[in-house]
Amino acid sequence: MTLEPVERCDVLVVGGGPVGVALGLLLGKEGVRTVIAEREPGLYPLPRAAHIDDEVIRLLQGLGVADAVAATSRTSSRYDFLTAKGEVLMSFPSVMGRTRMGWPSGMMIHQPSLESYLRGQLASAGPVELRSHWTLAALTETPDGVLADLETPDGPRRVHAGWVVGCDGARSTVRSLGGFSLDDLGFDEPWLVVDVLVDDPARLPEVNLQICDPARPTTCVLMGEGRHRWEFMLRPDETPEQAQDPAFVAELLKPWKVEGAVRLERTAVYRFHALVAQRWRQERLLLAGDAAHQMPPFAGQGLCSGLRDAANLAWKLGRVVRGQSPDALLDTYQPEREPNVRAIIGMALMMGRTVCILDPLAAAERDRRMLADRAAGNVPAGPAGYPPITEGCILPGTPAAGWPLTQPVLEDGRRxxxxxxxxxxxxxxxxxxxxxxxxxxxxxxxxxxxxxxxxxxxxxxxxxxxxxxxxxxxxxxxxxxxxxxxxxxxxxxxxxxxxx
The missing domain is CATH 3.40.30 (Glutaredoxin)
Structure with missing residues (x-):
């Protein structure tokens, strides 16, 4: 029996994580009737993403949550890559004050808090509704939109949307149902993530670290206030089940001498991937965030990239929905965003391949070469700048075209x-x-x-x-x-x- 549409909306956003909710809030500001369908009944309560940069904090400023996010975040003055002996291979300084975006260059966050602040804005966001515990089951194109069949606590429902945006993560149902293909950029490594609550911060590092130890490549980074994270690369003979055993975790943390200073909050094994969708738009279906691209976490840009997608897409969808521009405007989305994403993935892969060397001889040669380069001053002062928009909805060849606008901040803090x-x-x-x-x-x-x-x-x-x-x-x-x-x-x- 065919279900009749139970409601209509301009845009159906599938996925109520930070990217989906941010997109919904931005669409609400455009006056676009938006339904956000989230399969989980509530917020995921444990940490996931760890970092946002100054451009993304500025985006959150526009959504009214930047000050709240900053209040629960921490900043690190450096990001150091160290040998097993503690020698510095690379060191990337951070701007603790204000960059040209008007904020510190980066903040280490608590993702559940950030998501809570974003969801708190939905009540005043205009024609936007979040439907929790709604799971996408099928998509059918129509001449003027897409029919979406969803499983809900009240039984099957159907929504007719002008546009559907998949913000539903690495295992995207929208991507699968739409037949989108992925480019595999050749990185697939299993890592154990260990999140802890901190009782004695004086016993933990104050800067972000990558330990390039062939015996156990390790990441150690700040998180949101009161938290810290380690990531340990698993060796080929180690299983995810073994890695999450409390005794195994305790042994990994022993060299850090933090017993009694931290309490375990979460362990999880992830496979760090580098993947990009070949197409980000197919007729009335679009992808954003992890549904469109996945990257190793070494550059701290996964969540940032998804939120940039949302900002790029929202104003264009707004114009198309209002009939101010043809839908061809949406064809500028991928050409504008993909080069930036691929450059970020390239940086993350360089960092990851620097860290993830398990062969002792190859690691020793890496250390020798990079220490010699550092002694000679032949090292980058920081991560390479990511490219601006070079094609799409810009006026190429004019000064500053395609770059984010500087945000002046007055002495009294007004932005x-x-x-x-x-x-x-x-x-x-x-x-x-x-x-x-x-x-x-x-x-x-x-x-x-x-x-x-x-x-x-x-x-x-x-x-x-x-x-x-x-x-x-x-x-x-x-x-x-x-x-x-x-x-x-x-x-x-x-x-x-x-x-x-």
């Missing part, structure tokens, strides 16, 4: 994003507004009351690029810069362009 209205921004020199300014672009001449105390900082940004105007997308990436009238025409053209 520019909080002072300005939602939407795209046109920063420009004072004078008459350019003809044809779209309604969704906020006109911000340097004498605008909206800018007020931020006008001097914005003037410096424009002067630094040698331009009189810059147009910034709703996800705070620079569309392009130059003359205001030219930017307005180019923006309108980029958003109205059809597939042809």
């Amino acid at each position: 520019m994003d909080d002072a300005l209205p939602r939407g795209a921004w046109l920063f420009r020199q004072p004078g008459p507004a350019p003809a044809g300014l779209p309604e969704d672009v906020v006109d911000l001449p340097l004498d605008s009351p909206h800018l007020a105390d931020f006008a001097p900082a914005v003037a410096v940004l424009l002067a630094g690029e040698g331009v009189s105007a810059a147009l910034v997308r709703p996800d705070r990436y620079v569309f392009g810069s130059g003359e205001a009238h030219h930017l307005v025409r180019a923006w309108a053209g980029a958003l109205a362009a059809d597939e042809a």
Whole structure:
């Protein structure tokens, strides 16, 4: 018997983790009717992701949760890669103050707290609803959308959605039902993750560490307030069941001399993968987060990448749903995001392959070479910068196009994003507004009351690029810069362009 649709929505987000809920909140701000279907009945209570960077903290700022997340997070001044003897192979310093995004370069988080703060925003998020304990069973395309069959505590339900976004993790049902394929980038290693509650922080390292010991490659990192994490690479003769035995874990922790200083919260064995979906959009189905890409955790960018996906996708879906742009705008999603993701995976693989050497002779040669490079000053000062957007919805060839906009912060702590209205921004020199300014672009001449105390900082940004105007997308990436009238025409053209 065919089920009739029980409800309609513009977007069905499958997966109520941080990426799915963030996407739902962003869609709510766009006025998009959104249902978030989450198969679990409640929040997963144990730690998972450990790190978010300054760009993502800025994104959370726009969702109203950054200060709460920061209050339960910790920062590390360095990320050191050490030999088994404790010699430094690589050391990446962190910015503990403010980067150009207006926040520290990274925060070590407690994911359940972050998710709780995000879900707390749903009540005021507009037309967005989270349906817990709803499991996707089938997808059927229609001429104007997708029929989704779901199993719920109240029996089978059907939702008709204009668009479906799979934010449902590494084992994505949307990816499977949609027939999306994955590129395997050649990394598959089993690691034991050990999360602990900290009673005596003075006995734990204060910086993040990778121990490049062929006998047992090990990660040791800060987590959210009151927590710490170790990750131990499993050797070929060790099983997941053996690794999670309390006696086995205690033996692994013994060299750290933390008995009595920590209490075990969780152990889990993961296989660290490097995978990227070949397509991120198929008609009215889209993938985001771990459903679209998976990476080893060494660069701390898994959750960050998923949240960047959400920010990129939300404003575009908003325009398409409102009929302001053709759905071809969604074809810019993968070309904009995939190069960034692949560069991050490349960095994570470099880090992982540096750490995960089990052969003692190969490890000794690695140590010799890297220590010699460090002594000669031939080492990176930090992780390589990830590429900006180079194709898609930008005006290529103009200064700063495709880069995130700097966020000025005043001495009293006020951040520019909080002072300005939602939407795209046109920063420009004072004078008459350019003809044809779209309604969704906020006109911000340097004498605008909206800018007020931020006008001097914005003037410096424009002067630094040698331009009189810059147009910034709703996800705070620079569309392009130059003359205001030219930017307005180019923006309108980029958003109205059809597939042809």
